[in-house]
Amino acid sequence: MTRPGHVWLDGSSRGALVGAGLTALLLIVLSAVLVLPGDRGLSGTAVVLLVSITLVTSLQVFIGNSGILSFGHVAFMGVGAYVTAVLTIPLAIRQTQLPDLPPVLAGTELGGLSAVLVAGTVCAVLGLVVGATLVRMPVNAVVMATLALLIVVFTVLLNWQSLTRGGQGVFGIPRLTTPPVALAAAILFVVIARLFKSSGVGLRLRASREDELAARAAGIDVPRVRLVAFTLSAGMMGAAGSLWALNVLAFDPDQFSFAMTFALLAMLVVGGKESVLGGVVGAVVVVVVTELLSRVEQGVTIGSFELPRITGTVQFALAAMIIASLIWRPDGLVGRREAEDMVPWLRRRLARKGRAVAPATPVGAPAAAAVREPAIVREPAAGRVPATAEPLLTATGVAKAFGGIRALAGVDVEIRAGEILGIIGPNGSGKSTLLNILSGITAPDAGLVTLRGQDITAGPSHRTARLGLTRTFQNIRLFDHLTVRENVASAYGARSAEVDRSLGVFGLEGLAESEADTLSYGQQRRLEILRALAMRPSIVLLDEPAAGMNEVESDVLMERIRAIARDDGCAVIIVDHDLRLITRLCDRIQVLETGRTLALGTPAAVVADPAVVAAYLGTGHGSGPTTSTVTAAGE
């Protein structure tokens, strides 16, 4: 098979740059319209708008991709602005304003670019420190913690007199954010945001936004990708705050509190928080409305070299816009679309290019061959591992109680490479809990789980996945608003070159660019299995993969599962209620009842076990013709 040639940009980054280019074009046109007439008020508005775009884009990098609301980012803007003030105010003015500055700061005067870079760096470091704490907390708690961050920083800015002059504010900052500088900065911020969004970290972060649990099970270290985004976003926010300071020239701590937070969040919500273009559009809408209203309110054209203070009317208008858009357009004006999605022919072109990278699946190949083809190429074709090999996965004495309910009361599991183990049992017998423990999602109260001799008892689930144990979920957990390709590519260790080919093997070619939630039920099941296999696991857990499938579909599925075990030497643990599938597919079956193993053995032995029959069909059936009774139940 021919490998695709060296490509320095994969399809998604190319799309990102094209989209950023289109957005840049929009910004250039907008700026030209506002600046070229030579009206000072209008060109002031242009700078306000462009600086707002840098601010909202920085915020979007975190909120949009992680799905976590932050009230605290304005704190970084404030720090960036004050760092800039302290470094750029001419020394003579600085001495009278801030006589108690430490000598290093009192004697340094930086140019605009250096100040922006220093502000960005300081805030990135601060973001890293703060973020390291935040990302360990439950998501909903993070929101409140960011609010606390805002207050802490505000309090410090207000009270650290020697550095900030407190409530009196600082003045005399040179005007260095000219229209061309602001335009260049806005374009650069948009490019960074788009490249981040399409990068590996950005993709994994978006996956965690869609479904954190599934993201962890796909090997994604969720706190880490969140931390990366938080740090980047904080650094950008600091640099943007610096640009803002170099435009407003004088400010006090009050500017970095709720009014600003509110205006920036309004931009994101109104435009569309999951899209970089959305932030830009939201900034345009909010700045235009704010400018118009504040002119109406004041009756005169103000200099407007300052991001307009949110006066009463403006505040009402922003609130009305937020609430209206939440009710009628919850995804914002542009939704999840980016600039390139707005131009249909460009979208088609990009999609075609994306496909061309991967060789198409041979057309007309016999279905069986396609099924038999290893789902994902594994470097050393492992082949069938002899059944006498060491167990791959061993769980001993696994127990778990939730409150007073004992879900598992000491269960052992053992499976070898290439083996297919079925786990069956009535509802509440502990099947799901067992899978959750094996996959590191739930920590057991007692017991030990080892994978190739490594202790994986405590998870966490992304580590378990990376060590080679992956899974699917009973209630299909896909990343709904990511494309099919992204769903697979976001899995840890997935290789983009192989993703498209594997889509073909699973009958999902041609759907690569569709969002996962638009797929049919059967396609969603297949996609989820594919995502689990994309990590090239040595063992995969399938939780009711055949649920809701008809007989034909489940036959195809059975073939696929056999192929996974036979050709890849991958061990498979499968939980299902479909006894026909389980008995025909599995090498061994383990029956659970009320948290204990009731029976374990070959399908024939298990279905013949009177205890199993009793548990499954009720004791009323007694010791009748057990084998046929049980299989009949499945058929």
Next chain:
Amino acid sequence: MSIDEFAQQLINALSLGSIYAVLALGLAMVYSTLGILNFAYGELITVVGYTMFFASEAGLPFIVMATLGIVVAGAASVAMQAVIFRPLRGASFVTLLFASFALSQVLQGLFRQAISPRSKGIPTPGLFSDFIQIGGVRVGVLALITLAVALTAMTVLLVFMRRSRAGLQMRAAAQDLTTARILGVRTDRVIPLAFLVSGLMAGVGGVLWIARTTSVNPGTGFTPILVAFVAIVLGGLGSIPGAVIGAFAFGALEIMLQAYLPGSVVPFQFAIALVAVAVVLVVRPQGLLGHEVEVKV
């Protein structure tokens, strides 16, 4: 510091903590029942303040002012539910948080435009500023009244939740709203009820808060809501006892910092308290009483 001084600070800490606890309970009620974090909860405290202000202008006695404040807060909370949360039923946590954040900004704007951006003083009975001497300990009357009222309110809430049918339905809804609905709990009644109870707690907490600060301005609700947020995160999001413990812990932290910090650092007191909470959360990200729930997969 002597034992007496410490006892005095301890009573102050308990008193402040009990206000925080009442406030946090009101917020936590709606969060644990409906999964909604009502950012505009702070504005309920502002509403209490303005109600008491206008009642005092009308010459009403303090006890009537306080009662009106509580009733109006309860009504305002139910109204918030009808105006903002009902149209957005089924929306995500973040969406509802955004919406309530917008609502809080609207209300603050309204207070500023319709009443005044400046603080309004609220007269409190002279008794509140008295002290009584118990042994070597000088205890503020207000601190004792606060503690008594707050503990009573919490007890009433506890009894209501444990003993009444409506309370049982709310606890069922908190466990699992969908299942509760299937089992015949009328969610169209439980939801406004949860907001009513939340509003009444905001009312009681608000009255105690106003009695302490003796003034109201458009931003009055901010500190209480922030503290309530911190308390429920510190206690463990979703845990009602956690919210109470978190509130008392934060109150104690604040009072002790006030008592022991050197003068030059006092302006940073609140910030330091928040950072201290952050340090606790580094060690226990799920909060003090945050507990494990079965993962639904």
